[in-house]
Amino acid sequence: MRVLLTTWGSRGDVEPVAGLAARLLDLGAEVRVAAPPDEEFVALLDRAGVPLVPLGPSVRSVVTGVRPPSAATAFQLAPELVAARYETLLPAAEGCDVLLASGLMPTGARSVAEKLGIRYVFACFHTAGLPSSKHRPLARPGHQSSPDETDIKVLWEEDAQRVNALYREAENRHRAAIGLPPVDNVRDHAFTERPWLASDPDLFPWQDQTDLDLVVTGPWILPDERPLPADLEAFLKSGEPPVYVGFGSMALRTSPDMARDAVAAVRAHGRRVVLGRGWAELAPIDDRDDCFVVGEVNHQTLFRRVAAVVHHGGAGTTTAATQSGAPQVVVPQIVDQPYWAARVAELGIGVAHDGPTPTYDSLSAALTTVLAPETRARARTVAGMLRTDGTTVAAKMLQDMVSGEGRSTHA
Template sequence: MRVLLTTWGSRGDVEPLAGLAVALREAGAQARVCAPPDEEFVELLARAGVESVPLGPPVRSVVVGKRPTAQDAFRLAPALVAARFDTLTPAAADCDVLLATGLMPAGARDVAEKLGIPYVLACFHTLGLPSRHSRPGARPGTPSPEGETDNRTLWKQDADRVDALYGDALNSHRAAIGLPPVSGVRDHVLTERPWLAADATLCPAQGMTDLDVVQTGAWLLPDERPLPEGLEAFLDAGEPPVYVGFGSMAAYAPDGIARTAVEAARAHGRRVVLARGWAELAPIDDAADCFAVGEVNQQALFRRVAAVVHHGGAGTTTAAARAGAPQAVVPLIADQPYWAARVAELGIGAAHDRRTPTADSLAAVLGSALSPVVRARAAVVAGTVRTDGAAVAAKLLIEEAGKGGTSVRT
């Protein structure tokens, strides 16, 4: 059995597919991953022993150096549609099922349709899933009228924005391979039964969307790498430090966030492990209380820190929760406000509001996260975070493959 997995997005979109690919291999299936050609993603998949195929432009080329504009989005969307038709068609030719995730994967279902194999859409949060109980997230395009409050109307307008971004390109490529046009790109991509690859404690699906969601649990990639010797020595030299990292938020990380975070940690007498990330965070001075790291085993590191200060990505939130590390979340874009709110609601950390943090405001949030009550609660919740999500999804995906192309749902 052969499975094609595909995504286009940040580390948080790629690593779960590596975890699923490993689980599929353990279940006796062969998995191939089509993902952005960023060097670190290629290395990640290679480390997991997963066959990879480059898809689309590097993500770094889009998000590093400037904040993407609406014009950028309207150029990127049709380019990604074309890349999916061009790349996924040969990559899926010998496969029995195709699973897509990441940035609106328009084109993936259509390739599966042409090849006559099942298609599954997976997501790592519920932000983009239509719901009568909540508003859609922001998306490039014509904004909804000011004062509009009806959620059904707002989600219809969200669908119109997706059509404006992807519709012409998608239907042009469908026509080129002999498929009829589709109306409503968003719902076509999502299907009526998307999969939610998120932990049920951290991101419960019930009541969050009108769709019939299949929640598998988070897809975790086991990481047995030792921590670097220098980091081990730093950790052993004193009390547990505070970890600070903003992942791929190069264009969105607040100016001076490294200084802000270091000063906030020092206000509590804490040392700092500073993750460089795409924002290239760096120590603010030569003091011995700060250690900078690059790529590192978060699963091992988070078990040894006093708290995790981060942007609220799904992957980092889950890794910290699983490790029992209290969290101080500074949400920036997309699903991050949801994760920040959920961390606070569960009592496993504290959330900064959407304004730019200062040393004082972040120190206050960090102080809450460092409290004994929060640490105790984080330890309890850690025991509820399931680690078998990838295995659950692998079993379901193998079952989908056995159904044939008719299992694609409209």
């Protein structure tokens, strides 16, 4: 079996795909992965044993520029990504049996599969962007719905129009160039009627989240056997478990004083700090020896050895922290992160921060809850409930699909 996996987005969009790629390799499949050419993503795919096929611009170049991404950025990036998918995926998918796409609206991927006559699957790690009769759509760039509009169906129709405004002209122009007819609704075309959801059903109850026929596989985890750096190991052993503070690939323009407030709040609770530098470039606020800064590191090991994790609430980080049994303070920034924050609070394994801009006082209050013994006990209980077989489930479903035993999502 030959499989092409593709995604474009932050680490939370790339690492799960790397996890699935690694499992497919274990089962004897030939795997290619087309993803953004950021250095950390190249390293992720190297750990999975799969070379990265560069797709589009680096994500870091888009989100960490002098100015924050704007609507104009989105309207420039959208056709660029469509063109990149046709240019990259057509040759990369040659000879493959199936193309699985995820990440930022993968317009173009299904058209490539259609042109080559191979199976197509859309996979997601949350349901925030999937059409639903139960909740409103998330905000997208473009002409916004009237604040007085309350009809959910109308709001989702207007969401489809916003997606069309971003992607449809480029999509249909490239489809025409390879002899395919135009697509009217590019959002629904990309998502299919039967998307896969790579998330834990206890951590992310999916029922009633969308009107589509979801296939739930469980989360896709890339096993990490790397030892912690020796100096970090020494720091961990030199005192009580610290609090980890890190925000991954979030630029955190909404809170430039995050490191100062977070370190001060943790110290007020008598705890040391492990500060994840991330794309926000968090840095020590002084030269005291109770704060240790890390770059790329094994979260699966580190999170099991900290008192709590303060993070942005991405799907991957939330899953990793939950599986480790670490209590969490989630400071959501964008897209699905408010949902993960709310779910952490609902499960009793941490606190959902109110809004994206924390202060010393708000973090101190949150840490009072997450550092309580009952929160840690609950976090450990929930950790034992989560599934760890998501990549195996998904890989075998792909095998069955190719062999003709499974249902295809490619209309």
